[in-house]
Amino acid sequence: MNRRYLLGTLPLLAAAPVLAQQLPAIRTLSVTPGAGGTNVTGSLADTKARGLYYVPGQAGQTMNVSVASPGNTVVFQVWEPGTGVRTNADGTLALNGKPMRDAGPSEEPAAWIGALPKTGPYLLIVYSRREAASYTLTVSVTGS
Template identity: 30%
Template sequence: MKCFLSRLALFCLLCIPCTAFAQDIRTEQVHFAAGASGTTIRDQIVGYESVSYIVGAEAGQKMTVALAPSNLATYFNVYAPGSGPGGQAIANSGMTGAGVPDLNRFEAALPASGNYTISVYMMRAAARRGERSDFTLDIAITGATGEVVQGDYADGLAGGPDFYAVKTSGSGLNLRAEPSAGAALVTLLANGTNLRNLGCRMAEGRRWCRVATLADPGYEGWAAGEFLIEGSGDASASALPLSNADMPSAADQACLQAVTAETGNPDVVLLSSSYSEAGTEVIVGVGPQQARWQCIAYSDGSTTRPMSLTDEGAL
């Protein structure tokens, strides 16, 4: 009996997720391509490394997560909004049960709106030996969202400021007709523009907020929530949306939209545009480092598939 208990204790110790001992926890924000309900991630961890993938979803939607690792000591935990590694998980992919029909597969209706964390790690014994795991992680969010509620805000879709201000690394923020990186462009909002918050929701793995400008001319549409900070209701302090003269041309807008859809990142800025009869070459900067992407736009409104001009294609 004592031998059995000793072996049981050893087994339990070996099965402790390495997240409790992790020396290197990397965090990645997950965004889906425009119009997509999921994505596939290819990544790796070594030893005590773990990765926390953050994805936005709404209460009642269904989340499906499937992990295919090269090292069978690799698992993942799912954490509800407001929790993460070190806190209580709503599912552990190493133990079948509610929400986990098979090892390394999670399927469940979500209990709350907000950002969920999927933490991929290796068991302590494998981590201690410095083993490596190459894996693919499939994440999908399906099911319709509810009606947008007036007064529903960006931080977790509950509570928060009545007004926002634009803050991006580029020249402005795209205001779109729908909560999607592929939706039509309404206008480009300059940094510092004060906006009224009309309600937020999750789509394509990220938070989108329906906003309206305070100064004339008035614009209303959807903006990516990660580029909004608390603002004020003082219209005189608002930076006006960029003028029509500053607005990108139809070719520029087509490529800005194509790059946004390709990268899943709405933080894009027009760097240069060169017209020719063969097509307009547009260079777009993406993300805080304004990683350069190239796109060719044609007179019929079509574009080539955007191509990264950097070694890493950084977003």
């Protein structure tokens, strides 16, 4: 009886990995305050692809982020420390946190400067609005 039960669950267990989508790697950028910034190059395969980066920041510092891409199709978002990120079954990101003012999902900036309200890793999400694209992301932090 136990054997039949176990065999009956195998198709369900085998289907589980198909439903789950792997979260893209989140890379931590090393940004030295006042040192002129860090440049990162990357590419996005399509409009569903995301580049994810953590940038350490201290409350009271100012962060400057910009992204350059052919055709200016790549934009980004900046999220406060503590933002939870996971992948939905369809591969889209699900975020649980607070976007930075003027750098959230409805703004889609290509350049942003903002004061950091908290200490911790800020999440940057880079994506293309129209097509596959390459990009250069520039991040700097100033202040104490």
